[in-house]
Amino acid sequence: MEELKGLFVNDKKYSLKQIKKISNVDEETLNNQLLILEEQGTIIEFDGIYQKIPNNCIVGKIKIKKNGCGVFYLDKDRYEIHPNDLNYALNNDLCLFIFDKETKQAKVKKIIKRFNNLVVCEFINNKLKIYGGTKYIEIPSKETKKLVEGSRVLVRIKDDGLYGNIVEIIGHKDDPDIDLKQIALSNCFCLNFSQEAMDELNKIPNEVKDEELINRLDLRNKLIYTIDCDTTKDMDDAISVEINERGNYVLGVHISDVSHYIKYGSALFKDAYERGTSVYMLDSVIPMIHKYLSNGICSLNPNVDRLTKSCFMEIDQEGNVVDYKIVKSVINSKKKMKYSEVNKILEENIAIPSYEPFIDNLKIAKQLNDILTKQNEDRGFINFLSSDLSVKLDDKNKPLEFVNSSQRTAETMIENYMLLANETVAHNYSWLPFIYRIHEIPDKVVIKKMLDLLKTIGYRVPNIKNFENPKSIQGIVKSLSDNQDFKIISNFILRGMKKARYSNKNLGHFALSYDYYTHFTSPIRRLCDLMVHILIDKYEENNYMIDDDTFALEHLLSDISAQASYKERKAEEAEEEANMMKMAEYMENHIGEYFNGKITNISECGITVETNNIIGVAKIFNVKGDFYQFDPESFLIRGRKTKNCYKIGDLVRLKVLNASKEFRTIDFEICQKLEKQKRLSLNDMNPVSWT
Secondary structure, eight states: OHHHHHTTSSSOOEEHHHHHHHOOSOHHHHHHHHHHHHHTTSEEEETTEEEEOOTTEEEEEOEEOTTSOEEEEETTEEEEEOGGGSTTOOTTOEEEEEEETTTTEEEEEEEEEOSOSEEEEEEETTEEEETTSSOEEBOOGGGGTTOOTTEEEEEEEOTTSSBEEEEEEEEETTSTTHHHHHHHHHTTOOSSOOHHHHHHHTTSOSSOOGGGGTTOEEOTTSOOBEEEOTTOOOOOEEEEEEEOTTSOEEEEEEEEOGGGTSOTTSHHHHHHHHHOBOEEETTEEEOSSOHHIIIIITSOOTTSEEEEEEEEEEEOTTSOEEEEEEEEEEEEOSOEEEHHHHHHHHHHOOOOGGGGGGHHHHHHHHHHHHHHHHHHHHHTOOOOBOOOEEEEEOTTSOEEEEEEOOOOHHHHHHHHHHHHHHHHHHHHTTTSSOOEEEBOOOOHHHHHHHHHHHHHHTOOOOOOSOTTSHHHHHHHHHHTTTSTTHHHHHHHHHHTSOOOEEESSOOOBTTTTBSSOOOOSOTTTBHHHHHHHHHHHHHHHTTTOOOHHHHHHHHHHHHHHHHHHHHHHHHHHHHHHHHHHHHHHHHHTOTTOEEEEEEEEEETTEEEEEETTEEEEEOGGGBTTSOEEEETTTTEEEETTTOOEEETTOEEEEEEEEEETTTTEEEEEEEEEOOGGGOOOOOOOOBOOOO
């Protein structure tokens, strides 16, 4: 790659044929390397000729506004692109821009990589308009014969223009679930399983057979139960807790043995690989594996036999794992418990009749949870705040309320148990090719920039020097946890951290302060966990012998890690888009009304505000009372005449100017800053889940 880069240090141009003669790699590798260099903004190809990026050009992602104009950012400068100069670019496409520093205008010279070549379109006036966009896609007229006004379709567009072909008809705009289908498809998630996978599915029994119990530890008489959300149907983890003769706790984490039914290379595995994760949007789920499995034979339903992998950990009074074992097992869960009811028992001492046989055991489980929580804190666990949102809908699927999901005793207990099981499994298999959940040490420059920004805004942030020690960040988060703007503070610090991801290289987990960590506990809904189970099966079948095939796994695991990380991000985007859609839908019925809100971010593009967990934007010219300008040094907006300032954390009076469910946007006007006596208590803040 470096040799290839060296060809383009000057303005010399090369054809592909010339580069092939110079290069020592095969054609496929060469093409991939050239594509990577294009995406990195090092070179560009026009009409088969490769050259260095011209000085007045830059590679970046384009954002398309709802008025049809484009925008991209170079350092702190914002460049506008007229609709006529988009060159068929769509939102988030990676483009080569030619730009003018004086006028801050730009044009799309070339689309280097489509963000997504699958787009959802709506059939309007005999044309296919990109839903949530302003452009139309041209398709062969014969493909529109089955469409009616309002039909929504999935279209695969060509790389070099806005024309393509219909992949499938999704439904009609008036269908009750059409919006979530559209979000899923536009984020590259399939709605249907392949015929090959369905054929395999039909051969899987719906109950455990006697022959499947051979060489499994029989735990069916053990006190084992599940604790989950009230509406959960796919339960892949169960627990057991005992105190042994040494006075130590014996924690059993029993995970559905999904890999017993889904083998590597099977059609079911290929479908799971393509999805990468289950997608949870509002009150619906697009499962990674078919519901016949996820809600059936793989779900640890009560009072039925289920195949599992069990991780037993003996834990002393300080929270240290002094012994452990990982075995194949069979369980029979004694009860499906709900977080809400377990919390009533453990926090309010309310005796729920159906839980009476389990109350003493739940109290032991809470004792262990308290020990693990303290040990997590002593170790350096960083307790950020959660942005998880629960949208309450009426019987017509209309949004009623947006509530921050709370994490109380029962939720924390299950999270701590799963954390420990994931760490134990990762440590046990760390000498073999494996998949890890990693969270790298933050970049010193980036995290310091975010902390300095918090100081600039006005928050009292302690000075730290050792950014490689999670306890340093933990101390900052803890010292600011009582601040009324802790949610804002937490989000800013998170922006300075690297994002957790999957890797076949063990780089540790900074925020959890673990040297070894993986995802083992959710094979029903995550590709990484399913692959971890498959690896455990492989190593056990080979009696942990190391051979050439073992090390050949490294490339495969690198690919699966990349896919799992990518699909996780896409699922997050889909979930966020679904929430934003419902926020906009809610506000469509409140245009012209007033709300109290809080400023959560400010930039030259506008002011992000939040009211009742609903997020929107106020353009700077929509702040009443003066002509306001953004001050990048102080990170606030200041009135030209009055010198009045608005900063992050200020509570404000808002008016809803506009809202669009289609574009996922809410536009506010800021009417005034609220005085202290008018300030409202905002929503409860909850710990973030790093699992």
